[in-house]
Amino acid sequence: MSDFQPILTEHIHQKECHTLSFYISVGGYSALEKVLAMSADDVIELVKASNLRGRGGAGFPAGVKWSFIPQDGEKPKYLINNADESEPGTFKDRLLINKTPHQILEGMIIASYAIGCNTAFIYIRGEFFKEYQLLEKVVAEAYEGNFLGKGILGSDYDLDVVIHRGAGAYICGEETGLIESLEGKRGWPRIKPPFPAIEGYLKCPTVVNNVETLSNLPHIINRGPEWFKSIGPEKGPGxxxxxxxxxxxxxxxxxxxxxxxxxxxxxxxxxxxxxxxxxxxxxxxxxxxxxxxxxxxxxxxxxxxxxxxxxxxxxxxxxxxxxEKVDMVQACLNIARFYAHESCGQCTPCREGTAWLVKILTRITSGDGNSNDIDMILEITDNIGGLIDFSKGSFGKTICPFGEAVAWPVRSFVEKFENNFRQYISQEESVT
Ligand SMILES: Cc1cc2nc3c(=O)[nH]c(=O)nc-3n(C[C@H](O)[C@H](O)[C@H](O)COP(=O)(O)O)c2cc1C
Ligand code: SF4
Missing domain, CATH: 3.10.20.600 (Ubiquitin-like (UB roll))
Structure with a gap:
């Protein structure tokens, strides 16, 4: 068992850990005070130096993302905290929201200050209703304490935070689908480029960061990038x-x-x-x-x-x-069904391909599969998400990475557990 002492979740077992008074009692908002005395560029450089990589899925370096925001002052800039957390098997952001919401908010204020934004959003998964209600209270507390609003902590920096509830679509966790949804439209991902840092919310420069990414920021400011880099691998630490x-x-x-x-x-x-x-x-x-x-x-x-x-x-x-008791073919079908249901339908390979995968996998599990089905599944996954080759940087054949998100798991089931698929098919072929 490791002797690592939790940092983001250090206080989650203490009573009232979600309140402002508790957060302040354990040093909360002290990083914000430091940041307000720094230049925005210095904050970006510090976060860059920490090698903090995004915790939402893609692992993109946070400080580098912020540095893409144009600083010409022509358009407003926006920060969006991605609290949509819909990936199956994922429930970490929900814990942070429930237990350490002010840590998230402090991270949001730090990121907003760094990119020069005066309005930030929390886009929260629709099903997280209790968490939404809690965040409303937390944001109100932060306004009362002058951690939000006009002239934060006596500085000349203003920030408003708006909470927006999603409506239960997985694809609204994808940053451009999220932005469309925040604009009041159907959550259809956009073609990139332009990336949100150039043209995001209302066509203005926008940074989208995950809840956990933002939660790391107060600690990086307080303890420094070298401390952060000493935790785990230097290129993706923390x-x-x-x-x-x-x-x-x-x-x-x-x-x-x-x-x-x-x-x-x-x-x-x-x-x-x-x-x-x-x-x-x-x-x-x-x-x-x-x-x-x-x-x-x-x-x-x-x-x-x-x-x-x-x-x-x-x-x-x-x-x-x-x-060992899990039926890998049934598990694969279960995953394929999820993605077929959640595809937004804009791209033909994703819309049609996910439905075909479900059809073929259903055929196999219900006793009507044949030996061509395995090759057909592999071909369809290639057409949706491309071959898995990390040396190639860009993989997709679709507007958004949802295509890979279907293709890679389904393909890996078939490649790594092909015997399980063949067993179903040989049973069927031996009967007919
Ligand atoms: C289909 C799909 C769903 C996603 N869902 C989420 C999500 O629920 N929460 C999240 O933070 N990022 C999600 N992402 C990643 C976001 O697009 C984006 O990369 C992330 O919010 C950026 O934050 P980070 O740089 O702090 O990781 C999803 C991506 C895809 C392709
Ligand atoms: S890949 Fe799928 S989810 Fe993404 S835009 Fe295309 S159809 Fe929509």
Whole structure:
């Protein structure tokens, strides 16, 4: 068991930890005071130097993203806190919202100051109604304490925060779908470029950052980039919240250093596999990541680069554990159904391909599959999401990365557990 002391979740077991008075009693908003005495450029440089990478899925360096915001002063700039958290197997942002909402808000104010924004949004998943109500109270408290509003803490910096509720669409977690939805339109992702940093909300420069990314900022400001880089791998460091679910004895959210071995997460922190069963497979980064075999899972570390090396991803760090009893073909169908339901329908390969995958997988599981079906699934996934080749930077054949989010897991099920698919088909072919 590691001796790492939680940073983002240090106080979550204490009573009233969500209140302003509690947050201030443990040093909350002291980073904001420091930031207000710095120049915006210096804040960006400091965050760049920390190598903080986004916790929402793509792992893009936060400070670099902020530096893309044009500083010519012509258009207003916006910050959006992505609290849509809809990736299957992911429930870390919800914990942060419930337990340390002022830490998130302090991160938002720091990021807004750095990019020169005076209106920031929290886009919260529609199903998080209790969390929405809590955030309303937290934002009101912050206004009362002059951490928001005009002349924050006696400075000449003004910031308003607006909370916007989503309506339950997974695709509104994708940053450009989110922006469309925030503008009051259907949540259809936009073609990039232009990226939101140039043309985002109302065609103005916009940064979208995840709840957990923002929560790291007060700590980076207070303790410095070198401290941050000393936690886990230097190129993608920091404390990380891992959500572990599935066939484990003690599912939950665990804060550990980036780069912890996946086997430690499963066997030490989450109490090992239920009922003494054998480990079969693991999604390391939500259902959009390529699945790992037990052998791969037992030897990989949980950081951006280690997972990319074995052609999967850290994503949202939603670790879904499957034991030997899981039927991999049924699990694959379940995933495909989710994506077919959530496809926004703009791109033909995604709209049609996801429906075809469901059709073929249903055919296989219901006893009508044939040996061509496996090749057909692979061909369809290639046409939706391209081949998995991380050396190529850009993968997709669709408007947004949802295409890869379907193609990679489905393809990995078939490639890594082909025998399970063949068993279904050979049973069927031997009957006919
Ligand atoms: C289909 C899809 C769903 C996504 N859902 C979320 C989400 O629920 N929360 C989130 O923070 N990022 C989500 N993302 C990633 C966002 O597009 C974006 O990269 C992220 O919010 C940027 O924040 P970060 O740089 O702090 O990670 C999703 C991406 C895709 C393609
Ligand atoms: S890839 Fe799918 S979800 Fe993304 S824009 Fe195209 S149809 Fe919509």
């Amino acid at each position: 404390p990380k919240l891992f959500c572990v679910s599935g066939n484990v004895n003690s599912p939950g959210v665990f804060e550990e250093p980036m780069g912890i071995p996946l086997k430690d997460l499963i066997f030490d922190l989450a109490g090992g596999i239920k009922d003494g069963n054998e480990l079969k497979a693991v999604f390391p980064g939500g259902s959009s990541s390529a699945i790992l075999t037990a052998e791969e899972a037992l030897s990989v570390n949980m950081d951006f680069d280690s997972l990319a090396e074995i052609k999967t991803m850290l994503g949202s760090a939603g670790v879904i554990v499957m034991d």
